[in-house]
Amino acid sequence: EIVLTQSPGTLSLSPGEKATLSCRASQIITRSQLVWYQQKPGQAPRLLIYDASSRATGTPDTFSGSGSGTDFTLTISRLEPEDFAVYYCQQYSSSPLTFGGGTKVEIK
Amino acid sequence: EVQVVESGGGLVQPGGSLRLSCVASGFTFSGSWMSWVRQAPGKGLEWVANINQDGSEKQHVASARGRFTISRDNAKSSVYLQMNSLRAEDTAIYYCARGGFTYDFWGHGTLVTVSS
Numbered sequence: 001e002i003v004l005t006q007s008p009g010t011l012s013l014s015p016g017e018k019a020t021l022s023c024r025a026s027q028i029i030t031r032s033q034l035v036w037y038q039q040k041p042g043q044a045p046r047l048l049i050y051d052a053s054s055r056a057t058g059t060p061d062t063f064s065g066s067g068s069g070t071d072f073t074l075t076i077s078r079l080e081p082e083d084f085a086v087y088y089c090q091q092y093s094s095s096p097l098t099f100g101g102g103t104k105v106e107i108k
Numbered sequence: 109e110v111q112v113v114e115s116g117g118g119l120v121q122p123g124g125s126l127r128l129s130c131v132a133s134g135f136t137f138s139g140s141w142m143s144w145v146r147q148a149p150g151k152g153l154e155w156v157a158n159i160n161q162d163g164s165e166k167q168h169v170a171s172a173r174g175r176f177t178i179s180r181d182n183a184k185s186s187v188y189l190q191m192n193s194l195r196a197e198d199t200a201i202y203y204c205a206r207g208g209f210t211y212d213f214w215g216h217g218t219l220v221t222v223s224s
Contacts, residue, residue: 035210037153044203044214045153056212088153092209096169097155 002027002091004100012108019076021103023089028069033093036065036074039102040085048087049074079105110134110213114204117218120194128189128218130204137185138162141208144178144189146200147217154200157189158208171197194222 003026013019023034032052037045047056049065052072062077076083084107089100116128130142143158157168157178166178175194180187187204199222205211 033209037211039153044216045211046214047210047212050210090153090155090210095167097158097209099153099155101152 001096002029002094002098004089004091004098006087006089006100006103008103009101010104010106012106013079014108015079015081017079019074019079019083019105021074021076021087021105023067023072023074023100025070025072025091027094029072029091029093031093032068034065034067034072034089034091036063037088037090038083038085039088045088076105081107110206112204112206112213112215114202114215114218117202117220119221119223121224122195122222124194124222125190125192126194126220128191128202128204128220130187130189130215132185132187132204132206135206135213138182140206142178142180142187143205143208143211144187145203145205145211145214146198146220147203148197148200151200156202159187160208191220194220196222198222 005024007022034052036049039045048059053065064075086102086104088102111133114130144156159166159178177190201217203217204215206213
């Protein structure tokens with residue numbers, strides 16, 4: 001099973017700042033089969049990034065994904081008020097499908 | 109508009125059973141993999157099961173294997189999760205989502221509480 005470790009657990013930033021979220025895998029993720037989701041309180045997750053770096057429909061261009069192998073990054077170039085949420089990475093390179101533990105981006 | 113609506117959650121005693129249902133609309137249901145993903149209170153996300161377009165391929169997370177069964181009825185645009193021998197650790201919001209491996213549309217979830 002591929003274990004995904006997200007860091008930091010919590011990121012305290014102000015609107016307008018840049019956020020950098022990390023997702024590290026215990027084994028190589030082939031073909032960049034990693035996605036990122038955003039989840040706000042009381043809501044279902046929303047797909048943001050697929051194939052490690054492709055923005056899903058409706059994802060603002062302030063969000064970008066990068067990485068390969070075992071190290072992946074989600075970057076929010078300039079935080080908007082609606083971006084404060086929890087972010088999860090998920091791999092679909094091998095079964096079972098697994099999620100990271102999440103990074104909470106909170107208002108400083 | 110794509111919609112995915114879950115139902116069937118509730119309070120059940122340990123060892124009991126529940127059947128979750130998910131009705132989808134706004135897309136070609138019979139052409140889509142479907143999945144169940146759960147989230148324990150205050151915790152992260154966990155994939156539970158997925159099923160291919162005609163129901164011939166199914167996978168379940170190890171902790172649910174032998175207890176949970178995913179199925180679908182394309183005529184009703186519905187996917188189901190039969191959960192038997194429920195345990196306290198199965199307590200979670202259960203989300204139905206479109207996709208087998210990545211999920212672009214999610215329902216709002218249905219809460220399953222396993223407690224005596």
